[in-house]
Amino acid sequence: MAGDMIGRDDLAAALLRVAEGTGAVAAELNAADGQLGDGDLGITVSKGFAEAAHTPLPEDIGMALLECAKAFQRVSSSSYGTLVATGFMAAAKAAKGQLGIATDTLPDLVGAARDAMMARGKGNLGDKTVLDSLDAVAGALQGKQPEAMMASALDAARETLAEFKGRPCKLGRARMFAEKSASLDDPGQLAFLRIVEALASRPA
Amino acid sequence: MAGDMIGRDDLAAALLRVAEGTGAVAAELNAADGQLGDGDLGITVSKGFAEAAHTPLPEDIGMALLECAKAFQRVSSSSYGTLVATGFMAAAKAAKGQLGIATDTLPDLVGAARDAMMARGKGNLGDKTVLDSLDAVAGALQGKQPEAMMASALDAARETLAEFKGRPCKLGRARMFAEKSASLDDPGQLAFLRIVEALASRPA
Amino acid sequence: MKKILNSPASYVDEMLEGFTAAHPEFYAQPERRVIARAGGAVKGKVGIVTGGGSGHLPIFTGYVGPGFLDACAIGDVFASPSAEQMASAIRQADGGAGVLRLYGNYGGDVMNFDMAGEMVEMENDIRTTTVLLADDVVSAPKEEAEKRRGVAGMVYAFKIAGAAAETMADLDEVTRVAQKAADACRSIGMALSPCIVPQAGKATFEIGEGEMEMGMGIHGEPGIWRDKLKPADAITDEMIDRIVADHPFGKGDRLSVLVNSLGATPLEELYIMYRRVKARFADMGAEIVMPLVGRYATSMEMTGATITTIALDGELETHLKAPAACAYWRVV
Amino acid sequence: MKKILNSPASYVDEMLEGFTAAHPEFYAQPERRVIARAGGAVKGKVGIVTGGGSGHLPIFTGYVGPGFLDACAIGDVFASPSAEQMASAIRQADGGAGVLRLYGNYGGDVMNFDMAGEMVEMENDIRTTTVLLADDVVSAPKEEAEKRRGVAGMVYAFKIAGAAAETMADLDEVTRVAQKAADACRSIGMALSPCIVPQAGKATFEIGEGEMEMGMGIHGEPGIWRDKLKPADAITDEMIDRIVADHPFGKGDRLSVLVNSLGATPLEELYIMYRRVKARFADMGAEIVMPLVGRYATSMEMTGATITTIALDGELETHLKAPAACAYWRVV
């Protein structure tokens, strides 16, 4: 992050970090998903970010985010992949025509992604999905200084997991296993935390 | 056996003895058949004789034997049942119109059954089947006094089993298991021995 | 892994290659993982597409054909196709009169098909509509019926919607008939043993020797009870009881019934079940029309069966009986 | 026992009850364990009967229908019907032009069918002939080909003999065509897991996890080797190699191929095999006509597959393609 603007190269560097980080935890995420679903979440996330990281990005940050969306759509057809693609696309629309994202617009971008993903997946906040993580992060970023954002996002992603401990999943495959799902982390929320951790792994 | 004539009532009594005797060894015969085939031989033999034993027999000994053939055909469709029915039918044809079987015609009757069963099943002597037992018994009865016949038949049935120890089955399902079948008794020969033993179990 | 395959990664693509090679009179694969009618889209006819994970043959690809569907996108085993593949299937099905998306209610499929619809509307100006199958009565209570998953009811919906499209009705009309067919279906499943997803390499679930699970889904989604295996009539009775509790049948009603194997359960046992099904509906005074007994929607080698009913009125019955042909079902 | 049934003793009779109830347009059960065409024998047409043990649906009963068989006697699972039942099937099939007995070469069936033939000749004055299927190439060497057991080749023989009879040819002519079809068939099987005969209540054989057996028969008769499971292409190659070693195919030859599941093996995997089958015959320069891929001759829930080839000349191909209909196979 060059000061309070996130440019194409920042995005590319971030994608590389996340691709690396999620690659390292793919097995963990597959296992978490396997408890309640089909066990493909680690593959979905790591393949999606790897594809995005290897895609040449245009300078227009909106178009760059659109390429990320397309990359996810290409390699993944699992729910999480489609949702991430949807989120990238919403951010892309909002940022189109600019060379960088002003950090103070980040809360709105995350919020836009959250809203688009809710519309796409017909999910609600409180269903114990990745939507809750996004919502928490969007809220946590609000009014924060650029240098405090990463830490706030991390806290918010962690707290979301803690907050939903003991509550059943109400959406996706995991919905079928209400009892079992209550005792487990939602794999999508866990994946989101790992993504944020990877983002934070090297100060940008 | 009333002297040297076997009448309808002798046949009925003999059927009862064999039904009882084979009923008692049905499990043994199923197990023997199960080693090489479908494990139904005990059922086949015991059901067949039980049905014959419960069928009212006409006085004409030929027609009585025909009823035995029909009884087997009704309740059993396994190879052994069909063969026994075929044997009974051959004997029936030879004895038709008489009130009893002269014991000195017994070797020929057994031989006639053997020949009909060979024609029906397209088997040869030496294939390690019930045909070999019948052939040995037919030979052993030749020229014997009525009172010596039962013992000779028993010996012949026993010796057949001994003679084929180590030789492979060449017919029926067991043919598929040449190696394994060599180390085992042919279930049909064993069943034949059990039938003769049941016949001999009480002096007629 | 008791499966005949070369490699888990090539399972679906080699399957599709053999599939089109065996039935070139019905199927073509114009793009990877997209199956279309051998003759292509029918000009002026509403197109019908479906899609979903592999591993359910004849569902999904098998029901492409005259009187049935026009194209289909297919994913990895038990996994959604991508939105791109779905968009491509929609383009293949388009004969200029718009395209109906007719498929089962699974989250991933819905998201991808919605996205695909947005794509073709933007890029190709194709009008699309959606009808979702949500026929599994045990997957959600009646009050939340729209959350139910879609199972073998699809077979009826494909047939009936396909017949409606064949009359050259317009998109709204075909969509109406398809929705009516979907709404008339009720299904329930039970499973005895799992199947193996090639890429996972292990069973989708575990179930004890001598046990069964009532209400299990086609991907091994948990059912409503698991206990020791019951007699065929008791199993069939419970399945029918649960269906008719949701959609009663009475004197003079007409319906069709599909008794479907999940794969390994043999025809012999489906007929033992159908015998009871027929007696039960006869007791209610309802008449079964064109019963289907066989493997119409499977989960590879899973052991178990599903029962689907579809309540018929004159319109649905006419479409059900209309001529149609695919490699697995021919109505003449 | 992972089977859906009420009691082992009623398995076959309840199955037949459901079978005729589901397909009354094709099948009737005029006597216990005897299935005949719904419309009865066709006057003046040569009748064709088959028979054998239950547990192989659609074989045997399923292939009764116009263009196929006229009647069928069916025994307990994997057990021969009785001679009386066979005689009754012959009488059902008799339209006054004599009856062909067309069935698989199994000792018990042969003895009973011979006896049945004698019975109807004596009692009903029906002329009968016999053609035996003996298509399993690994069950005996070429020199003793007449000892081979009959497996899925029956499907082709039923279709072709049925078409010949439909032309109103006389008994000798229908018998000639049937024999020619039988002689043109070669089959081989492989198995991965057993099935359970209801009355036995246990698996027909044991086979280790990760193992396969090449050449196994449809009742679990031992094959030629047992080893760890090979890739689909290697399995298919060996099966084809063994078939063509017995009956070579070369440039310009025409044949049909049936890739058949023993029950549990899913269509997906049959298509993976067919893909290879097609490539292999293309390499030989031979052309596959009307390939069949599916469950045409099963052993209930056995896992495994068989491949059958039938070498075609103009006459056989014409009969193969002639219209015919039963609940499992319709040629239009």
Ligand SMILES: Nc1ncnc2c1ncn2[C@@H]1O[C@H](COP(=O)(O)OP(=O)(O)O)[C@@H](O)[C@H]1O
């Ligand atoms: N409709 C939805 N809306 C929001 N989040 C969802 C939805 N469906 C799934 N998720 C999230 O995605 C995660 C599972 O993703 P993934 O493994 O890709 O799903 P699947 O393999 O079932 O398609 C869940 O843990 C949940 O957080």
Ligand SMILES: Nc1ncnc2c1ncn2[C@@H]1O[C@H](COP(=O)(O)OP(=O)(O)O)[C@@H](O)[C@H]1O
């Ligand atoms: N073709 C045949 N000729 C003579 N004996 C035979 C023949 N086939 C079988 N057998 C005899 O019958 C016995 C098996 O009988 P059975 O169990 O009824 O056969 P399956 O169940 O295979 O029809 C064999 O052990 C053999 O002695």
Ligand SMILES: [Mg+2]
């Ligand atoms: Mg998943």
Ligand SMILES: [Mg+2]
């Ligand atoms: Mg998935």
Ligand SMILES: [Mg+2]
């Ligand atoms: Mg036996």
Ligand SMILES: [Mg+2]
């Ligand atoms: Mg038997």
